[in-house]
Structures are given as structure tokens and as C-alpha cells.
Amino acid sequence: MASLPASPFRFCFTLLAFALLASCELSRPHPVAEAGKPVFYTSFFQLPKHFDIARAYSSDEYQVLALVIEPPVEFHYLKRPFELSPLAARELPTFAYYDAAGRPLPGDPPADLVARAVLRVRLKTNLFYGEHPAFVRTADGRARFASLSDRDLDGAKRPLDLPAAATRPAVAADFVYQWKRLAHPLFESPLASTLADVVEGFTACREVIQAAVDGERARRKTQGGALYDRAKDEREHPLLIDLEKIPFSGVRVLSEFEFEIVLVKKYPQLLQWMTLPFFGPVPAEVERFYAQGALSRKDISLDRWPVGTGPYRLVRAERNRQIAMEKNAHYVHGTYPTEGAPGDRGAGLLADAGKALPFIDRVVLCYEKESLPRWNKFLQGWYDASGITEDSFDAVIKPGRGKPELGGEPAAKGMSLLLEPDSSVHYWSFNMRDPVVGGLDEKRKKLRRAIAIAFDVEEYLQIFLNGRGVPAMSPLVPGVPGYEEGDVNPMVYRPGPKGAQRRSLDEAKALLAEAGYPGGVGPEGPLVLSFDGANAGQTGFQSEMNWMTKQMAKLGIQLRFRNTTYRQFREKMEKGTSQFFSWGWNADYPDAENLFFLLYGPNAMAGGGGENAANYESAAFDRGFEKMRVMTDGPERRAVIADLVRIAWEDGPWIWGFHPVTYALVQPWLSNIKPASFINSGRKYQRLEPALREAKRHEWNRPALWPLLLGLAALLGGGLWVWRRRRADAAWRAKGNARA
């Protein structure tokens, strides 16, 4: 019996210890030292791969990089529709155009006249990098940490662990240096192919760098002898090409704070691209600093520790655990915007107008893969901002008419709801090269139209996104010039007095009959379509499959699922052997070009590897697109865009799908928040009241004591029962003995 009670007692003890400690916030997931300070906490669940700005190209990376790196231009935080404003540049750069003979062309000339376009960027003179050891110099002006040994780095995990750090202003040469890095073949920049088409000398620069790389590698190989191990050697002595010496005719330094970019054709979208971190500055000495073997062995590289002139500098970069940024002590040039969109003043968004940025001292991003803990921690006040998961939607948004209203626990806690239209389009698409559903003849168009009517996108949004989305009418996403609110696709919707209504199923059936499949039965028997995908393991995909099957069944069409591995799926897409699939696109910048190119013939995915997944090819559309692509926004361009939309409606290569709307929740202690899908640097404008936050956290996180008391009571009761049993036992035995 001796060993029996030990474990319940131990358990009880642990419980007691819990209770004592619970009163001092046992559930706090963040360090106590940061309580009461303006530290912003949020979570991320997709791992950033690169922080090297030549490579980074995803929103997970941009939510960090946009705060650290400052490219020449940005989108205005408050104005809508999106408007470019200077960031690192002193004023918004404009293109100067020249014809083939080198004569300047005034204004906005037609693209076929333009032989050269020059963009001059004048930089601010007060852009200072976040402190970094690469900038530290010795008395004689040489870099102090240029030859680090393993011993110098003892115990160091980050560049900031070195004994000194310094700053310097960003100059034009730093921006030009990064342009050369974009051309660097080893960095595999995702933008390289786009830039090679438009920037003068880009390919040439790339080739020179490649030759330099090859030459250096060959030299090392001969030097290394028979046992030369390239991977190891390049780890020990990272390959560093002196890009400062590499010529790049298309991008040149003009003066200390001015540089120019020369394009071989008209490409106004370059300015929009230049809002992305790709075009920020990289100082040559920083790259030289990181190219030291001792750092490389410690896995300290530019790809992990970016350096920039932004309001924050990275101080912790464990990409699968926690990322933290601290105020850049030398950041002086940023101020809160003084003008905004109508209504912004009333919403209090201009209260801080003209004040120096940023307001938050430290930004901490925690890696949190599962949505459930993420959401719970937000409700407890440990995260400062959150989306609404589809699953908690019903508890959070009140039933009723009109604009969605916050209810439930978040409303009671004083959180507020922000609606943010996404810059993406999700769609179902037909492979236009498929013999059954593809092609531009009348019958196939009718078949696709019938299916598009039957696919009840509104219902899809209800079931799978709680209505958090707008049915898409064309590829254009909301906020892009040319997107018209209230525009309806007449092929699928019938305009009516109460707004557009989806065309009836009877119409769809009639169209299907005209297409040669009355009741879903065609000349070759019942129509069976195949959905291609690689979603087999995805949680909840089964529901989506069932839903799609139901939509097709409305027309008597049978849907079969060809689920394969991702590799096989990609292969099908690239060979053009798929039939029906779903796809999505997130716009890089708010311009119709970045969306219509999804339907541009030469951009077909099959064969060419482009982003036109539908392999749609229409001569009229391609002509219009080529024209629209180089026009500047204005009524003429809008007319061309409207034409393109009409052609796409008519041909119907997609079921137009939807644009998701993000419902963001914000804690009561945050202000200056305006959602925007193209702006990643919003954090630098936001303000946080730490005292209010601490008070609320205390209020929301009082540990429950009753289970403990209940447990104790149960334990006592149990003990009593055992004790009485034993006494009764003993008495009974004593009685027996006595009788004996």
C-alpha cells in the first residue's frame, strides 16, 4: 500500500504549486521584462526562406523586410486608390523617354516610339543604416571586422554580438550595388528574367558576373589540387565577386545621392516594382563582411541578417521560432503622413500627422503553426493583431443584415474589426488546350459558360469562407485602376433591379444542351470532367471535393478527381494535359498588367512555364494587352482594360472565382491602423498603449481556482473513504479474531 498514494500526492503537490504560481500570471507566454513596454507581438505560420533582398519574394518575408529595407518608393499609407510616394527617393522619380535617334520625347509617348527610357532617382541624404559591425572602421579607415577568426566569434550567434557597431548614410552606389546583385546568377533572383527584358545591359552584366564566378572557381580548383572540394571551400571562403568593379550600363551612379536606370523600352510598371525590397540599398562592405569564412561557418549571412535604412533593424532571426526587430536608432527621415483619404481624419488616422516614426520600439513575431493556439493567444491579449479564422467566424460576427459587425468575446473585450480586400484572385480554370473544355469555338464557350453559371461561387464563399470574399468578375482585383465596383459579368449574372443575380440553372442547362451535352450527355456518352490537383493531404479538402462534385452534378456532369503528388501536378500543368483545376494569384502591385498577364497567350504555362495557367490564347486579347501594358493610367487605358475584360468574359477561360477579404481583428490598445494589401510596412505607422495592454491582460487572464479546490475536495473525500474502509476492515478482522 505504501507506494500507492505517492503519485496522487505528487500530483496534488504539483497542482498546489500551480495554484500559487498561477496568481502571478502563469499563462504569460512572453518575457515578463517586456511587460509595459511598447513591444508589438504577432505570429507567423509560414516560414520565411530568405532575408536576402535579391531573393525574398513572399509576404512572410516582406512583413519583416519592409520594416528593415527602404526601396526608393512606397505606396502612400492612407491614400486610396493606391498612390506612389517617395521613400528613399527625395521625390517621386519620373521617366524621361527618348526615340531611336536619341531625341527626347515629351510627355507620355506611344510605346513604339520609345527606344530608351531613363529613370533618375535622387535620394534623401539622411538615410542611415541600422547599426552593424560591417560599418565599424579602424583609425586608418579600414573595416575593423574584415578578417574575423573563429575565436573572435566565440559565443556569437549574430553579427550584433560583435563588440562594436556603427552606421553610415546610404548612398546611390549602395542602390546600384543591389541592382548588380539582382543580376548575379548565384542569387537566383526571381525578378531577373523580368528585368533582363527591359533594363539595358542587365543580361550583359549577368554574363560578366557569371564569367567572374566561373573564373574564380576554376582558379580555386587548380589551386586546390586533386582533392579540391568546392562546397566545403565555398563554405570556408565564400565566393565574393567584386560587384563594384563590374560594369552595368543600365544602372549608373550619377553623384553621391543620385543614380539612373536605363530601360530599352517603355515599362512604366518598373516604378511599382520599385516599392518592393528588391530595390533597396546593399552596402558593398556589408556583403564583404558576410563573405568571411568564420561567419559563414556560424551560419551568419546576409540571407539571415539583412541591413537596411528602415525604421527597424533585425535583432533576432530564428526563422522557425522567433523574429524580432528593434528601432533603428539612426532613423530620422520618416514622419507620419499629413494627408489621407476622405474619412481618415474622422477615423482618427491623422492624429499623429507629421510626427516622427516609428511609435513601436520592438516588433516580435512568434512562429505559431496551429491556428487554434494562435487564436486563443490573441483572445487572451498576448498577440496584438490577428485575422479571424474561418472557424471562429460565427462566434465573432453577429448575425443580421448589412455590414458585418463584431460580436461575442472580441466585441466584449473592445477589439475592433477591419475589413481588408485582398489583392488576390482565386479561380477555377479550364485548360484551354483540352479537347473537351478548351478552345474558342462557340460550343465550348457555351459549355464553359454553363459550368460557370452552375458553380455557385456565392455559396462557396458562404460555406468555405463565411462570406469573406467578393465574387470575382474578371481577373482585376479591387483597388487596381480599371476595377469597377458593381461591374458584373453578363455571361454569368443577370443584372436586375435588386442588383445582379446569378443566371438560373435552367439557362445553364440550355447552354449545356446547345453545347452538345443535353442533360450532361454528349456524343461520347455522359460528360465526365477531371479536376486536377495536388491537395490530397490538405485538411478539409474532402469537403471542397464534395462541394465541387455537387456543383457539376447540378448539370448532370460527373466530376472525377485526379489527385497526384505536387510534382506530377506541376508536370501536367507544364505539359498542358490538365483539364480543370483551381489556381490563384496575388498581385505584386496594383496594376492591371500584373493581372491580365495571367491570360496573355505568350505567357502560357504549358510549354513556356509562364503564369497563364489556363493556356488561354486569343489574338484580340493579346493585342489589347500589349497595348495596355505600356500605357499610363487614364481614360484611354481604362477603355482598353474594359475591352480586355469583355473579351475575357466572352471566352470564359476561367470560372471567375473570388477575391478574398481579410477580416482583421485589432486589440483596443492599437491605433493608426489602416489595412492595405500592397503595403507591408504598416507597422511603422502604428501606435500601441502598453499600460492599457497590461491592464487588460491582467483582467483577461485570471486563472481559474475552482478546479483546484474541487480536486482537493475530491482527494480529501477519497482519503476519508479509504481511511474509513480500513478502519472498518480492521474492526471486522478484530471481530473475527475475537470469535476465533
Added chain:
Amino acid sequence: MLVLSYLLRRLLYLFPILIGVNLITFLLFFLVNPPQDQARQALGGRNVRPEQIAAWMRERGYDRPRFWNAKEAGLKKATETIFFEKNARLFLLDFGRSDVDAHPVRTELVRRIGPSLMVTLPAMALGLLLHLALALAFARFKGARAERGIDAALVALMSISGLFYIIGIQALLGKGWMWIPVSGWADGLDAWRFVIGPVLISLVAGTGASVRFYRALFEEELGRDYVRTARAKGLPESRVLSLHVLRSSLVPIATAVVAGLPFLVMGSLLLESFFAIPGLGNYTLDALNQKDFAIVRAMVFFGSLLTILGLLLTDFAYLLVDPRIRLGGKKAGRLLPVWLFVVGATLVLAIVGHLSDPAIRAVQAAAPLAAAAPATPALWPGNLGAALALAALILLPLLLMRTLEGQRLKATLASSRLAQGCLAVVLFFIAIAWLDSVRWREIVKDSAGKVVLDPRTAEPARAQQATSLLDAGLLSAWRLAGAPVAKIADLSEKTYSAPFAKTLFVNTTDPSTGERRKETLKHPGRHPMGTDKAGSDVFLRAVKGVRTAVLIGILTTLLALPFALLLGVAAGWYGGWVDDLVQYLYTLISAIPGVLLVMAFVLLFGQGLWQICVVLGLTGWTDLCRLMRGETLKLRELPFIASARALGARDARILRCHVIPNLTYLVLVNLALAFSALVLAEATLSYLGIGVDPGTGSWGVMINDARLELSRDPVVAWPLLAAFASMFALLLPANLLADQIRGALDPKSGSKP
């Protein structure tokens, strides 16, 4: 000195296993999934061009030949290859760099072992104490009225998927009572607050299996003579247990504990993911999700390395706890055949690797890829499986009846109401699975009810989806209940509805008025378990999951059984090099982390019920094989075998008539145990995204979906409860039946025939 030489021999023996693991990983990662494909997967979505793929491969050194580089000179012909660079280096503990972000794997490994251990070590230590204490208490109350109830509760604990414990305890302690942080981590000792939740979950989740295991050990000891003697001398029961029984059971306990050590280091995939613990489990899971094959490769190797170290430790644990075991002798196995085998396998692989691409393409073409799935025949191929399963079910009892064990079993069944009940339930489930396996494709009718003809063949056209006997039966049942449904698909609603509800569970927006409200159902009150997200009837889904569970349970065991029996008996009976090779094989397979093996297999052959059965079967035979080998070794020395031999019986006859029948009870008991483990495994695989394909009904898929539903507010619990109830309804009787069978057949248990 003796210890040293023993250690050396063991190492020489275990080293080939590492080589084997290495070869298998190479086979999986480079031959079957060539670097081009890895590049494509890694580069993923946007703007991927052939030059980029080439550059990706060049930068990571995947552009070299696989085994033999003819272009280089001298030694470099062998070293400038993928095999040498990526696989051979693992032996030097050079784990290379991540494919995705080029960070060194070893740095991460070192950084992440700590957090993993901080969770698993206390979990193991406390678990050992708690579970042993509970098992002792349980053994103490043997025969009490509560015993059966406690046993059922333990089985219930075992039948619950780990995901429930995680979600439940996290929600209760973290969100509800706010005793622990919901998730997160802190550096250093500050981490203790974050450890409580995961440790508690491990304790609870492990209770069922561990306590039952320890209790079985204690019961065996309790039946021995020395215990009777001790009792007779008047020793109090508590002392008998703690002094004698516990001490004598230490050997198997130590084995189990030591064998579990590698898993401590590898961390738990699910726990670390839910609690955002920066350990190795999380690392591996991220690598799997990101298709970072360099990390996965390294982790497979690292895991195997730890397993092998665990084996070594087990040997030493034996030495420490059991004085009867001596060093040396045949224990270390003979080295030559194993080494010869390894060299042979390497050569074969090298040749295949050298032929490479055409060979790979041929293999891939032969693999059942869904890329161009042919039209399904009128009758479903599942019928074959159903027929097979049925045949096995009829044959197995027939075979059994010929043995003494069969007679004992029959007697037990006849005398025990519980056994009869359990058997009936299990048979009921098998019957459902069988009904669901007999399938055909219905003839298509148009809206007017006229049969549609296929113009090409002039025969009635058939539907794409197969219908089973079960579907037809359920449909009739619904019709009898008054539901106006023509086919199963008509039964669905728009989205979630609660059991027997009249309206939808959630608000939807009426497109014409813009009002958010709850819509009325198409079949109000006719969904006994509610409907799921896409409006499918949950009861139907749960019933459709039976086939998957039963098939995975039975087919996998049937696949694994011949391997285990043949190889195990051969190894035990013949000894010598046969024994060495068989031991090598099963150690090799059990050394590779199972989940990763399944993952690789699914990556290759696609996702599906059959694939899962095959891969689980191919990997699942090792435990049983080990057991068979051990038993055969014992049997071989028994007098009745010697007599048979003396009478001039041949090996084949002795094996058939004497050895195998004597192994039957072990096989049976193991089958029943393996069955529940497999049904649960399916749920975990679904969570990792490598379960059955989404078109197949499965409790695992339901549980996986429920992960999101549980976080809904208000909670949608019925799909989860339905899956859980079905699983429990099958596993509880299966486990109880296994207990009964063990009781009846185990010669040591002493129950009456």
C-alpha cells in the same frame, strides 16, 4: 576487456545497418525522386524557369552524376558524385545544409535537441513513475469488481487519438483555466512553464498503453511460485509487489525504456507543432511541409543512428539488470554474411544508379499514378479485396480449429459472454466493411428517368462514382424513414447542421435580402449525427470509414504476416547466416523512422488506401518477426521437437506440424493488438497529410478536419464525436477480445481449456 571486445563486435554488426539505412535513403531521395523534381518542388509556385532549376541544382551540388563521375580523374570519379557528397558524408556526421535556406542542419540539430529533451525527458521519467504506480495499484486490486471497469477505461484511453488529448488539454489548461501558456517557448530554465502542458499530455496519452503493458508484466510475475511462497509466509501484498514483482519485471521495463530513448531526442511531431516548441519534431515537420529533402534525409539518418545507439544501450541495460545474461557468444551475430549482403546491395544500387534516368522513368511509369487514370470498370476492383478479406476470414478460423489452441479458443468463446459479445461486434464491423467493398457503378439516368446510352457502345452508360451494397442499404433505410432521396448524394445539406437539427448550424447570407440567418434544412431531423462542412451526412461518413479502418487493420496484418512468420521461423529454426540476414533486415527496417518511410512511399506511389496498406505491411512485420524468431529458438530446443527429429521427420514437416501451430497464439494476440495500433496510425497519417486519398471515407480524415471544427466557436463537435465513437466501438471490443484470446491461449495464464 571483455566489455570492450563485445562493444566492438556489436558496432561492427550495427555499422552495416547504418549503411543499409543510408542506401535506402539514397534510393528514396535520389533515384526515385530525382533532384530535378526536388528542385521543382522546392522552388514551388511562381516564375520557375528551367534555368532556375538548373541553377538550383548546381548550387546545391545536385547536378553531379549519382554514383560514378566518368568526367573526373582518379578518386574523384567516386567522390564527385551525389552519393558521396550527400549520403556518404552523413557518416562523418556532416549533415549538410538545408535545401531551402542553406542553413547547416547540424547547427539546428544542436540547437533543437535541448527543447525536445526538456519535454520528453520529464514526460518519460514522470510517466515511468506514474504508470508503474498505477499498474502496481491495478495489480493489487486484481479480481476486484472495479477491475473490468478500469481495464475498459484504459482501453478507452488507448483508443483515443493523440490529437484529442492535445487539443483538449491545451484548451482546458491554457484557454479555459489559464494555468499554462497556450503555446510558446522561452530560453533556459524559464521554459518550465511551457513544458507543463506537453508533459501532462504525454502522461495522460501514454497511460492506457503503458499501464496495461506493465500490468501484464506484473501479472506474469504474480503467477510464479516465489510469489506464492512469499504470500504464504505472510508478506503483505504491498511488499510482495514492490519488493519482488517490481524487481523481477525490471528487465522488460528497462528494455522498453531504453528502446524509447531515441524517440526522446527526435521529439514529438504533434506536440511540438501544437505548442510551438522549437524542437527537432517541429523541425522535421517543417522540413516535410517545405519539401526540404536535405533535412529530411539528415533526420532519417540521425533517427536511425539513435535507434542503433538505443539497441546498443538495450544490450547494456540487459547486462546491468539481469545477471544471467553474459557477454560474447553468438549474441553479436556473425559479421561476414551481413557485410557480404551490404556490399552486394551497394553494387546493385550502384548499377541501377548508374543506369539512372531511364530506369527511374520506367519505375515511375509502372507505378500506379493517377495522372491518367483509366475509366473504372463496371465492377469495382475493391471487390477483389473484399473477396480476399472474406476468404482469409473463413480460412483463418478453419486453420485454427485444427490446433489445440483453436479448441481452447472455442471453449473460451463458449464460456465467456464478454468474448462472444466482442466477437459479435468485431464481426459486425467486418460485415459492414465487406458490404461497403462490394461495389458497382450505377446506370446513369437522365432527369426524365430514362436510361442514358453510351453512343459508342450502345450500352447503358455508367456513373463515375461506385455504389456499394452498404450505400444501397443505407439509402433504403433513409427512404423507409421517410427521407425523399433518390441517391446518396441527395442527402446532403448546404453546410453544418447539428444532429437531428431542423436548421443549419451557422448563419448564411441570403443573396436576395442580404440577411445573415439560419436556413432550414432540406431533410430536417434526418441526420442522426448531423452534417459536415460540405453538408454531407456525418453518420454516412462514419459508416463509410469502417471499411478503411478494417481494411487497413486486416489487409496490413495479412500482408505483414507471411513475412513475419516465414522469416522469423526460418531465422529461429535454421540459425546461422539465415538468422544473421533476417536479423539484419528487421533491424534495418525498424531503424528507419516509420513516418518518414511512409512519407517517401506516398510521395512515390501516390496517396491511397492500398498504398498505405502496402507500406504499413512492408514495414510492420519486424516486431512480430522478432517475436517469432525468439519463440522458434525456444521451441527448437524442446524435447518434443527432438523426438520428432528422432522419429525421422523432415524439417518441413516439423515446422508445419509442430513449430507453426505452437506459434499460433502469439500470432493471434499480436494481430489483435496490431489491429488497433493500425487504425490509430491511419488517423495520425491523415494529420500529416499522407493518409488515404480524400475521396475515401476515413475516420482519420474526419479527426483531422475536426481539428479545425474544435476551434470553431460555437464548437462543432459531432463529426469528431462520430469518428471517435465509431473508432471506440471497434477498438474496445477488439482489444477486449485480444485479452480474452491471450487469456485462453497463453499456456502460462493457466485458465481452463
